[in-house]
Amino acid sequence: MSNIIKFAVLLVGALLFAMIVRVVVANASRPAHNTIETQKVQVSAADLPQGLLLRDDDLSWKVLPVADVPANAIVANTSHAQDLKGALLRHPVSNGAVLTADDVIMPSAPGFLAATLKPDMRAVSVAVDDVSGNAGLIQPGDYVDLLLTQQMERRTDSPDLAVSSETVVEHVRVLAVGSEIKRPKNNSGEMSDTGSRARTVTLEVTPRMGEVVAVAARLGSLSLALRSFATESRDPAALAAAASPAQRTPIWAGDISRAVRELPRTPQAHASVSAPAPxxxxxxxxxxxxxxxxxxxxxxxxxxxxxxxxxxxxxxxx
Incomplete structure (x- = not known):
């Protein structure tokens, strides 16, 4: 009788041990309930000034806990996520700040072009073609110089002065290319058809620059020279100060071509002011x-x- 009791005790102990082992293994394989859920949100990649037209280099992504994600934040992989490229920044933001829909004005919003203009600035359009407009590669938000090229044959008999070129406006912002006021969403690296077909480019200029552009358009042909984004400051006030035209000497045909310099000169008839011969x-x-x-x-x-x-x-x- 004692052997039966001992056997029963051992059997119960083995069952209890197996149950304990099973519970421990199940708890170890079960994920912890305190895992923090995160989301990837769009943030600024640098300190950005007010009135900036956002581009790819200005934006970045950051993983944040769901509890720290503000309302209207741009969350990745969601159906309602807005593309902020080409949008206008309403106020300055610091590096790494989460961007929301309230921080920007979208290009589709009414009055976007007028809101893009800085105080006391104007929007003026110039005619371009595939060559003078950099083959459609210039996009809204870029900065350009405006070059004036003139044919001077009717104004001079000197071959050296037959053609002239000069920079009439420097460091002005492109507001629109054709009717497009936002940067294209073509991420494949191919040139968009809209940019290549554009025949006008709208620039942000001061009132004085607008007068210069209007006169230059009548004097000769205008070309756009794309400037680098690598500037010391992204502050619009600093860029506006750098946009004043420099006092440079025009470039003439004789400065470029040795063949033009070596052309024979055409003798010019000058009226003689001396007394007639006796x-x-x-x-x-x-x-x-x-x-x-x-x-x-x-x-x-x-x-x-x-x-x-x-x-x-x-x-x-x-």
Whole structure:
């Protein structure tokens, strides 16, 4: 009887041990309930000033706990996530700050172009083609210089001065290319068809620059020169100060081409302001009745009037 009791005790102990082992293994394989859920949100990649047109380099992604994600944040892989590229920043933001829909003005919003303009600035459009517009590679938010090229053949006879080129406006922001006021979403690296077909580019200029552009468009052809984004400051005030045109010497055809410099010069006819050359005196025949004598010309006779008068006819002798 004692052996049966011992066997039963051992059996119960083995069952309890197996149950304990099973519970421990199950708890170890079960994920912890205190795991923090996170989301990837869009943040600024640098300190950005107010009024900036956002581009890819200005934006970044950051993983944050769900509890720290503010309302209206741009969350990755969601159906309602907005693309902030090309949007206008309403106020300055610091590096790493979470961007929300309230921080920007989207290009599709009414009055976006007017809101893009800085105080006391104007929007002026210039005509471009595939060459002068950098083959459609210039996009809204880029900074450009405006070059004026003139044909001077009708204004000078010198081959050295036949063509001139000069920079009339520097470091101005592109607001729109054609009717597009936002950067294209083409991420494949191919040029968009809209940019290549654009025939106008709208620039942000001061009132004085607008007058310069209007006159330059009548003088010759305008070309856009794309500037680098690598600037010391992204502050619009600092960029506006750098946009004043520098006093540079125009580039002439003779400065570039040695062949033009070696062309033969066309002689120019200049009106002479010196006195006319004296007219050589001719002998004068004097008739007195039937008598004839030779006399030296007087000063009055030697002048242009006497020189131009026809000779007197010869009177036959009686």
């Amino acid at each position: 007219v050589a005196a001719r002998p004068v025949t004097i008739y007195r009745g039937s008598d004839k004598s030779d006399g030296a010309p007087t000063l009055a006779q030697a002048g242009p009037t006497a020189d131009a008068a026809p000779p007197l006819p010869t009177v036959p002798a009686r």
